[in-house]
Amino acid sequence: MSNNDLIKIWKEGNVQMLKNRRFERSELEAFLKPRISKAALNLNLNILVYMAAQLAAMILIGFDLYGYRSNPIMLKVLIPMFIVCSSFFGYGVFLLTYIWQVNHGNFDLVTAIKRKLNVYRKHYEVWMWIGAVSLLFLNFALNTLVDNDQGTYRINRPVFFAVMCLLILLFIYGVQKVAQFSAVRRIKVYLSDLQNDALEGSHQLEKARTKQLVVYLILALILTLLFILGIIKATGF
Amino acid sequence: MDKKRRFLERVEQNQDILHKICALYAGNMDDRKDLGQEIVCQLWKSYPSFRGDSKFTTWMYRVALNTALLTLRRNQRRVRTESLKDHHGDIPAESADPPEEHGKIDRLYEAISQLHQFDRAIILLYLEQFSYREISAVIGISESNVSVRLVRIKKRLKELLT
Numbered sequence: 001m002s003n004n005d006l007i008k009i010w011k012e013g014n015v016q017m018l019k020n021r022r023f024e025r026s027e028l029e030a031f032l033k034p035r036i037s038k039a040a041l042n043l044n045l046n047i048l049v050y051m052a053a054q055l056a057a058m059i060l061i062g063f064d065l066y067g068y069r070s071n072p073i074m075l076k077v078l079i080p081m082f083i084v085c086s087s088f089f090g091y092g093v094f095l096l097t098y099i100w101q102v103n104h105g106n107f108d109l110v111t112a113i114k115r116k117l118n119v120y121r122k123h124y125e126v127w128m129w130i131g132a133v134s135l136l137f138l139n140f141a142l143n144t145l146v147d148n149d150q151g152t153y154r155i156n157r158p159v160f161f162a163v164m165c166l167l168i169l170l171f172i173y174g175v176q177k178v179a180q181f182s183a184v185r186r187i188k189v190y191l192s193d194l195q196n197d198a199l200e201g202s203h204q205l206e207k208a209r210t211k212q213l214v215v216y217l218i219l220a221l222i223l224t225l226l227f228i229l230g231i232i233k234a235t236g237f
Numbered sequence: 238m239d240k241k242r243r244f245l246e247r248v249e250q251n252q253d254i255l256h257k258i259c260a261l262y263a264g265n266m267d268d269r270k271d272l273g274q275e276i277v278c279q280l281w282k283s284y285p286s287f288r289g290d291s292k293f294t295t296w297m298y299r300v301a302l303n304t305a306l307l308t309l310r311r312n313q314r315r316v317r318t319e320s321l322k323d324h325h326g327d328i329p330a331e332s333a334d335p336p337e338e339h340g341k342i343d344r345l346y347e348a349i350s351q352l353h354q355f356d357r358a359i360i361l362l363y364l365e366q367f368s369y370r371e372i373s374a375v376i377g378i379s380e381s382n383v384s385v386r387l388v389r390i391k392k393r394l395k396e397l398l399t
Binding site for chain 2: 018
């Protein structure tokens with residue numbers, strides 16, 4: 001069979017096959033109604049939620065700046081917090097724009113895949129840390145607003161406070177990482193396979209999924225037991 | 238409104254592209270319709286980025302293949318288990334062409350469906366008689382790479398068809 005035979009079969013076969021397959025104009029028009037890809041929605045929603053938290057933190061820090069205007073130490077803390085928070089918000093805007101461009105840009109296939117991978121490998125990893133820090137800022141801004149004692153705010157146990165902040169930061173990051181792990185890993189592996197012209201990763205992922213489910217179930221069981229034990233101890237039974 | 242009408246006109250004129258890509262990348266009729274819808278929607282969203290630097294069909298192939306490749310995973314498991322009947326089951330029995338003609342195109346589609354998703358895109362463009370340069374521009378690999386891959390793909394296709 002020559003190359004020309006392949007082209008001939010393709011051309012003639014398709015003429016016949018496609019003769020009976022036509023989309024009417026009305027069908028095509030109906031296709032244009034907004035459809036939102038679930039993966040894109042999840043990612044964008046996550047970014048928007050944290051941007052809302054950053055906006056709330058900036059507003060609260062704004063109130064704090066007024067409330068602590070005569071306290072130079074607090075100003076030294078709050079002003080950099082405000083600047084960092086607004087930079088995070090800017091990064092969120094950049095990320096949303098970047099994702100929009102990747103989804104709507106006129107790129108060749110390889111470039112489109114590389115850019116999508118770039119979102120998940122680099123930007124989204126950074127964003128998860130930013131999200132954790134943003135919530136910490138929001139929490140701090142709220143506490144300082146509520147506990148404002150005529151322009152002063154006192155941290156009674158600074159070391160304990162710092163350790164707790166660090167733990168909260170790691171906890172929020174960890175929760176995000178676990179919540180997004182499965183979905184993000186799937187997309188990363190799939191895009192990576194596509195880029196490398198292979199399917200190994202996707203096949204391995206399918207196999208790993210069952211193991212992952214068992215691990216999650218065991219973890220959930222341990223955490224539930226710890227929770228019940230905690231309640232029993234606290235209530236003194 | 239004119240822009241939308243013009244867009245729909247162009248897509249309608251070139252809708253063969255949609256059907257071919259859907260037949261290569263989606264398993265059954267429902268999946269094909271879903272993929273078709275996904276592609277048309279994505280084409281419309283990307284339409285502002287089309288500035289006429291390339292032919293409309295080249296741009297349409299690029300966006301459609303991009304969408305198909307990234308939508309494929311969802312249907313991958315189903316595609317593996319789909320029968321060929323599901324693929325081309327809507328060719329009418331009373332068609333004037335001899336059944337042998339249907340058999341050839343069915344077998345060609347089936348053989349292409351067994352290739353890796355990137356290779357499917359390359360052979361599709363080759364069969365549509367795109368030049369190596371055009372294929373390279375749509376896929377994003379060098380012309381020499383297109384040439385090397387095509388040799389391998391055609392060899393594989395011939396093995397599958399004999």
